[in-house]
Amino acid sequence: MDMGNVEPASVSTTVPEVACSVAEKHQRSDDLQLDVEEGHVRVPAEKLRKIIEELVDNACKFSEAGKPVQLRGQLKGNAYVISVVDQGRGMTPEQISKIGPHMQFERDTYEQQGSGLGLIIAKRLTELMGGQLNIRSVYGEGTTVELLFTVAPQSQG
Numbered sequence: 001m002d003m004g005n006v007e008p009a010s011v012s013t014t015v016p017e018v019a020c021s022v023a024e025k026h027q028r029s030d031d032l033q034l035d036v037e038e039g040h041v042r043v044p045a046e047k048l049r050k051i052i053e054e055l056v057d058n059a060c061k062f063s064e065a066g067k068p069v070q071l072r073g074q075l076k077g078n079a080y081v082i083s084v085v086d087q088g089r090g091m092t093p094e095q096i097s098k099i100g101p102h103m104q105f106e107r108d109t110y111e112q113q114g115s116g117l118g119l120i121i122a123k124r125l126t127e128l129m130g131g132q133l134n135i136r137s138v139y140g141e142g143t144t145v146e147l148l149f150t151v152a153p154q155s156q157g
Helices: 011-025 045-061 093-097 118-128
Strands: 032-036 069-076 079-086 132-138 142-150
Touching (some): 011 045, 011 069, 045 069, 045 079, 045 118, 045 142, 118 142
Antiparallel strands (some): 069 079, 132 142
């Protein structure tokens, strides 16, 4: 995909807006913790919105009300790193390695229902936009999903 003419997305505007909307939908607004630095990434805003929506939706679904869902965004050199951190049920290394369109994790154990596509949608969109999505998780303790995107200069005018 040619990213040359993409209007850069403002992370500090887009991420909080989407995260607050998703948290409100799950009645988890009080659990949401935001710490997002100013910055722009070479990703269309609508794609960044969809990625963040999927990740925050998962974090809210698979962690208990009252436990924090954290979103952090910071510049690191030529990269902008966005982290979504929850204290939910976590995943095993085997589950992480099998993330795909038909993988659902222990649906009989948990009441949340869904297509099981949230992480794969976020991962594929991130990769299509030239970014990286990394998952660190401890089963029974929580998950951190880290997105890395190329920093874009702010558009002038």
